[in-house]
Amino acid sequence: MDMERVNSMGFGEFVDVFGNIIEKCPLVAAAVWSQRPFSNLEDLESHFFAFIDALPRSGQEGILRCHPDLAGRDLQQGTLTAESQREQSQAGLTSLDADDRLRLQRLNAQYRERFGFPFVLAARLSDRDAVPRELARRLHCQPESELRTALGEVKKIGHLRLVDLLGAHPARVE
Numbered sequence: 001m002d003m004e005r006v007n008s009m010g011f012g013e014f015v016d017v018f019g020n021i022i023e024k025c026p027l028v029a030a031a032v033w034s035q036r037p038f039s040n041l042e043d044l045e046s047h048f049f050a051f052i053d054a055l056p057r058s059g060q061e062g063i064l065r066c067h068p069d070l071a072g073r074d075l076q077q078g079t080l081t082a083e084s085q086r087e088q089s090q091a092g093l094t095s096l097d098a099d100d101r102l103r104l105q106r107l108n109a110q111y112r113e114r115f116g117f118p119f120v121l122a123a124r125l126s127d128r129d130a131v132p133r134e135l136a137r138r139l140h141c142q143p144e145s146e147l148r149t150a151l152g153e154v155k156k157i158g159h160l161r162l163v164d165l166l167g168a169h170p171a172r173v174e
């Protein structure tokens with residue numbers, strides 16, 4: 001899909017295509033549509049990220065709360081979005097043994113208890129050993145910095161989902 005096609009999309013088609021760039025937050029795509037035309041993937045992405053950055057803290061925490069736990073209930077029940085299902089299975093989270101799954105669920109619960117939002121990490125850039133390690137590490141961070149870290153992961157997930165849809169930007173040959 002090229003940028004000409006993206007820029008020609010009506011509102012409905014744009015939200016159909018980009019509504020889950022930010023997990024379960026089609027509002028972001030609905031807002032970004034009015035910023036068209038976009039010059040390239042980075043430009044489009046910058047509008048998604050600017051919307052998130054401009055939200056009040058409650059809105060940013062709301063974005064995080066829309067993310068399903070890693071190896072959590074949604075994964076067990078098969079109710080993940082297609083993107084999340086793919087990302088979590090690529091990180092090996094669909095084949096955890098009972099002990100590892102229970103450990104991750106306990107860590108997720110501790111994390112949510114401490115911060116009031118779920119642990120979010122770009123699963124495609126991680127793996128089944130790194131996820132619990134990173135969760136245990138971030139569990140001890142300060143709330144302010146952890147909010148920023150978590151939103152950074154939302155942006156990594158969003159970037160990878162945009163690359164899936166638009167194709168990676170060929171390296172410029174100077």
Ligand SMILES: NC(=O)NC1=NC(=O)NC1=O
Nearest residue numbers: 068084087120121122123
């Ligand atoms: N809590 C999460 O981090 N969820 C997720 N990370 C991903 O990369 N996909 C998810 O569903």
